[in-house]
Amino acid sequence: QVQLQESGPGLVKPSQTLSLTCTVSGGSISSGGYYWSWIRQHPGKGLEWIGYIYYSGSTYYNPSLKSRVTISVDTSKNQFSLKLSSVTAADTAVYYCARDDSGWYAYWGQGTLVTVSS
């Protein structure tokens, strides 16, 4: 059973960079076959796809966030990471990591709330 777990600071100051890591267990990122994704949910709102990465390092980003987003992978640690630069209060959200199974998401992390505030 694949499990994903987000980790990182819960509070980030405006203009700084949000950094989160997702640790995958029960399956190897380097085995291929799946994209590994970040999705966020603003408080009380819907879901927004941020982007994803393949084990090879290929990435796809939401055009609305592309200029500020970097997703990277560390196959040796079975982790992938999100960096979102120049954050504002509008980036306050619950951030989920998830496994893309040919477009749909059967496996999700529990989510981590990141608040942008000084």
Added chain:
Amino acid sequence: EIVMTQSPATLSVSPGERATLSCRASQSVSSNLAWYQQKPGQAPRLLIYGASTRATGIPARFSGSGSGTEFTLTISSLQSEDFAVYYCQQYNNWPPETFGGGTKVEIK
């Protein structure tokens, strides 16, 4: 970007009744559509993919239909654990994959 529109925003249903949720895409997504259930404080749970295929472990009372731009999630007989928010998601045209705004199913 494909815009996904869900209706209604809130659906009030009595336990044991049927619930019908709608999802419309701004352009055709073929059958590349998924449905999720989300309860407060939890991650979304995959219910349906490929517009009509139930995910592993999902009860038969959940069914999905549609193709192109119009999709429906039906819950045949609502159980207490089914009261939640439901989202549709298209994965036909990406990036970005896009989600609907959600339908909250509440107890009538």
